[in-house]
């Protein structure tokens with residue numbers, strides 16, 4: 001009796017498992033093509049000879065139907081199919097592939113490929129923009145915790161009128177602690193870090209990069225290393 005009961009449960013359980021969802025109706029086509037899944041951004045189907053085969057992007061990538069391939073998720077709208085496969089990442093790679101922020105640093109990110117990580121550092125003055133997946137000016141990235149004033153440690157003075165137009169779209173102010181760099185105060189009132197090419201320093205009188213001998217207090221800026 002118990003045996004029969006257990007058996008019927010088992011049969012029921014097998015019957016109750018839903019048929020694998022998805023599948024798409026493939027159209028007649030000379031060549032194989034791919035169709036996005038309607039609920040999961042990293043799942044898609046290969047249509048070939050009117051038959052569909054379910055496929056998954058590599059962990060961290062999502063399927064882009066217009067490109068007929070998997071790509072990093074930046075600039076891909078997954079809002080209507082938000083599901084994703086469970087992450088297979090480890091260590092500093094949340095997923096096996098992709099770009100991931102470094103928790104404690106605004107200006108670094110991990111570049112992961114098959115779970116192998118490379119630490120990438122942005123150029124001076126730039127932060128890693130988590131939305132775009134690139135190093136970006138902090139006043140464009142507007143990343144919480146990495147906002148320009150916090151990140152650069154500089155707040156622009158209120159600049160109004162014609163003084164603002166001195167450099168087209170911004171004003172320039174010296175960075176007191178480093179002759180080579182200066183702050184650009186943009187028309188949005190937020191600072192950007194600017195820098196002079198190697199061998200030059202910022203001349204706060206002209207607002208342009210200049211030879212060290214022309215800038216009082218910065219004459220020996222490039223001598224430091226040799227002393």
Ligand SMILES: *[C@@H]1O[C@H](CO)[C@@H](O)[C@H](O)[C@H]1NC(C)=O
Pocket residue numbers: 090091092119
């Ligand atoms: C993560 O990255 C940091 C900084 O590069 C490194 O010190 C650490 O060992 C990494 N952790 C793992 C688990 O790979």
